[in-house]
Amino acid sequence: MKKILFLLLIIANSVVAQNAENLFSTANDLYKNDKLEEAIDLYKKIEDQGMVSSELYYNLGNAYYKLNKVGPSIYYYEKALKINPLNEDVQNNLVFAKRLALDNIEELPKTVFQKFNENWLQKLSYNQWAIVVIVFSFLGSLLFLLFYFSNSPSKKRFYFATSLISFILLIFSFFITYNQYTFYKKNKEAIVFAETTEVRNAPTFNSDEVFTLHEGTKVIVLDTIDNWNKIKLADGKIGWIIASEIKLLNE
Structure with a gap:
């Protein structure tokens, strides 16, 4: 019975994903033909289904930008960057959208750590940092197993050193992930x-x-x-x- 329910769940998710993909394609066609309001309605239907992505929010931001709606365009560009802070297209378009905003607010001076956090650590979302944690944990475990089963002293030293480095990086990346998650929730x-x-x-x-x-x-x-x-x-x-x-x- 559990296997049947699991299979039905997989099929349902597949249908939802396929439907979202079709809606996204249709919305993109509407956007290209300057039917922006209709495109926005379809993009939001995809969002309501929970099939969100940086690309979806990027397209929503573009549609609102073309309609000269400053608030929604900035809002969706910012949400796109929450998912993928490295999306350069979103970063560039957000700069143009902010130029339409009337308020010119100067930021307070930042500490060295705040600048480092913003310019480097926040380049990845906490979800992306979590992936880094998983990679280092897998790599460290693999290298430790190679160290354990290796017969050559030179290889043992190499695998031990690299596994130790991997576990140290694992601890640092976990700490960064936790801090980014806490920062995201508090701010x-x-x-x-x-x-x-x-x-x-x-x-x-x-x-x-x-x-x-x-x-x-x-x-x-x-x-x-x-x-x-x-x-x-x-x-x-x-x-x-x-x-x-x-x-x-x-x-």
Whole structure:
């Protein structure tokens, strides 16, 4: 009975994947023919099925960019980079999309570690770092077995040294994976979707306005109270914004 259920599950997943592939192809054709709204509807149907990818979000970002919708275009480019930070096409298009945003926010100076983390460690997502962990664990185990069964002293020294290096790299990559995962969960990034919105000093409508934000600006969500989110900007400014006017990237 379990085997039948497992087989049915495989067949169902295969059908869903094939359907998503067909929808993706159709959506791409619509996009090429400038039927952008229809293409977006099909891309989102694929997203609803859970068949997400960097390419899917990249195409969604492109479609919204052509429609001059700054917030959604930046949002989907950012989501594409969450899946594949090395996607150069997304990186380039995100630069162009950000030029359409009205807010020019200067980032606070970063420490050496923060720069190293952003410029190097975050080039891979935590899922990709997890793959690195698996590779080093497999490689270390294989080299240790070769060391154990080898009869030559020179080979034993070589396999022992390389297996030791692999296990050290395994520990470092595991540590990086854990840190990247923790960073991803703690830093709840969001994009402003409202054309213009006022940020206040408290989660009430009668509180004072501290600054104004526009569509496409990235913020960090620090806290949530009712339908308000406490946010922080790259320049360190903090305030409260209506939750419906931003969209979380980590959803």
